[in-house]
Amino acid sequence: MAELTVTTFLSVDGVIQAPGGPKEDTAGGFRYGGWVFPHAGPDMGAIMVEIFSKADAFLLGRGTYDLFAAHWPRVTDPNDPIAGKLNALPKHIVSRSRESFEWQNASLVRDVVEEIAGLKKRYRGEIQVHGSAGLLQTLIQRDLIDEYRLLTFPLILGSGKRLFGPAAAPGALTLKESRTTPAGVVYCAYRRSGPVKTGSFALD
Numbered sequence: 001m002a003e004l005t006v007t008t009f010l011s012v013d014g015v016i017q018a019p020g021g022p023k024e025d026t027a028g029g030f031r032y033g034g035w036v037f038p039h040a041g042p043d044m045g046a047i048m049v050e051i052f053s054k055a056d057a058f059l060l061g062r063g064t065y066d067l068f069a070a071h072w073p074r075v076t077d078p079n080d081p082i083a084g085k086l087n088a089l090p091k092h093i094v095s096r097s098r099e100s101f102e103w104q105n106a107s108l109v110r111d112v113v114e115e116i117a118g119l120k121k122r123y124r125g126e127i128q129v130h131g132s133a134g135l136l137q138t139l140i141q142r143d144l145i146d147e148y149r150l151l152t153f154p155l156i157l158g159s160g161k162r163l164f165g166p167a168a169a170p171g172a173l174t175l176k177e178s179r180t181t182p183a184g185v186v187y188c189a190y191r192r193s194g195p196v197k198t199g200s201f202a203l204d
Contacts, residue, residue, distance in 0.1 A: 002123035003146040007051050007130050009036050010163050016133055017160035030160050039153050043181035049081040056125035061132035062095040069103040094135050133161045143169040147191050154184040170196045
């Protein structure tokens with residue numbers, strides 16, 4: 001059975017909106033689109049290549065599908081470690097407004113909460129979520145994510161869509177791996193590890 005993994009870029013204050021470009025997502029008047037670009041480099045690229053090498057399929061929100069479908073089919077080298085995976089592997093798109101998708105091997109998921117268990121039974125490796133800010137909120141609230149892969153950038157953006165909202169399901173995480181790139185990007189992989197535990201430092 002596959003695992004559901006999430007890879008996302010976020011600022012120190014938790015913003016995940018429009019990391020890739022100025023026009024990617026301007027909702028709410030967001031004006032810092034493309035904030036990942038100045039910090040990208042070979043070390044970050046190596047992390048992403050390693051992550052994509054584990055993919056058996058992708059689960060994407062409709063907005064991220066539109067962005068990816070406009071870009072990645074134009075990268076035609078089948079040996080490209082990211083484009084090759086995205087273009088060839090199954091892509092399951094969560095949407096309430098569209099029935100069909102032109103990108104090869106893309107299909108509709110109408111209700112991700114109901115359908116995720118069946119999807120996981122179809123694959124052995126990973127079903128990966130990239131981007132997909134709205135979809136992530138549903139997955140986080142329902143505690144459906146097996147592993148978080150967070151790349152935190154040395155930025156405070158102040159406003160914008162955030163990874164964890166007030167409706168996030170509480171839970172403990174175990175740090176599986178961490179690295180830091182020369183550009184100051186901190187990569188951490190976390191796995192779910194049960195409920196939140198509490199205690200006290202009180203002397204009496």
